[in-house]
Amino acid sequence: MGLLVQGKWQDKWYNTGSDGDFKREAAQLRNWITADGSAGPSGQAGFQAESGRYHLYVSLACPWAHRTLIFRKLKGLESHIGVSVVSTDMLDQGWSFDSQTGSTGDSLYGLHHLHELYTRNQSNYSGRVTVPVLWDKTRETIVNNESSEIIRMFNSAFNHITGNHDDYYPESHRTAIDAVNDDVYSNINNGVYRCGFATSQTAYEQAYTNLFAALARMEHRLGQHRYLTGDQITEADWRLFTTLIRFDSVYYGHFKCNQAQIESYPNLSHYLRELYQWSGVSDTIDFDQIKRHYYFSHTTINPTQIVPLGPRLDYQRPHNRETLLQA
Numbered sequence: 001m002g003l004l005v006q007g008k009w010q011d012k013w014y015n016t017g018s019d020g021d022f023k024r025e026a027a028q029l030r031n032w033i034t035a036d037g038s039a040g041p042s043g044q045a046g047f048q049a050e051s052g053r054y055h056l057y058v059s060l061a062c063p064w065a066h067r068t069l070i071f072r073k074l075k076g077l078e079s080h081i082g083v084s085v086v087s088t089d090m091l092d093q094g095w096s097f098d099s100q101t102g103s104t105g106d107s108l109y110g111l112h113h114l115h116e117l118y119t120r121n122q123s124n125y126s127g128r129v130t131v132p133v134l135w136d137k138t139r140e141t142i143v144n145n146e147s148s149e150i151i152r153m154f155n156s157a158f159n160h161i162t163g164n165h166d167d168y169y170p171e172s173h174r175t176a177i178d179a180v181n182d183d184v185y186s187n188i189n190n191g192v193y194r195c196g197f198a199t200s201q202t203a204y205e206q207a208y209t210n211l212f213a214a215l216a217r218m219e220h221r222l223g224q225h226r227y228l229t230g231d232q233i234t235e236a237d238w239r240l241f242t243t244l245i246r247f248d249s250v251y252y253g254h255f256k257c258n259q260a261q262i263e264s265y266p267n268l269s270h271y272l273r274e275l276y277q278w279s280g281v282s283d284t285i286d287f288d289q290i291k292r293h294y295y296f297s298h299t300t301i302n303p304t305q306i307v308p309l310g311p312r313l314d315y316q317r318p319h320n321r322e323t324l325l326q327a
């Protein structure tokens, strides 16, 4: 685990500062693919949606990268956007393309490490080397490394190519989606990391309290509606999903988020199963890679690198979410 400083790799764990609170670094590369190549909300113009032009680098363990894989699937983009999967293990050289540990290899350039892609994009890059990365094969540059923006591009920029007009960020729901996203991002998606990566008791307890308060709010919402913002599934649901699906296997134990398992929440657990069973979604999930990544890579938290065998969970069990709607 490390970062690039002026294009040079340095092996370094996160710096939590004097309060012991984990602060996630903001993604730096923020261009947008658009249908006609005009500029998006940030970055440069010139990234027009085209079949076969873009490539996605992901980890199957990472909840942020997982969002982009789900959107690639839901929006029918699999034949238009290629994927390379990094290794489960993120050790002293960061993400690698070691096929012995679950990587597909880098199908574009045969790179050994993801940091080489970042320096190929910008030779003096400084910052963390994160997944997901959306790469432009034509301009040989990184389009964007922020998952929340990549899913928005996938949601709409390629509609004229795929003919898939399903909308996970509909105009009419945007205010509600944005509000839920803010709560879920700070307290749940990033909240589990703030529990796990805290280096002071106070920072951990604050993150833990915020996390379980936010989960209680989501549990309540899901007692009112089938999905977080009503009767239509939106990006807010998929953004929550990628944390929920890792929770009982990893965050509960490894990140000490152990007030309750998702299995014990009546609404959240059934909702989680509904989303897991959504057409194509379980293909984007690999529990062995998820568990191995966290328990084996975070040697500061788990120095023995022992990966637990449990828990045994069956997400294929029926869920009652249709009946809730009729009630």
Ligand SMILES: N[C@@H](CCC(=O)N[C@@H](CS)C(=O)NCC(=O)O)C(=O)O
Pocket (backbone or CB within 6 Å): 001, 002, 003, 026, 027, 059, 061, 062, 063, 064, 065, 128, 129, 130, 131, 132, 145, 146, 147, 148
């Ligand atoms: N803001 C980014 C965060 C991505 C992120 O932090 N990914 C993690 C994997 S779960 C990573 O690559 N971490 C490597 C590091 O921080 O050095 C996004 O949502 O795309």
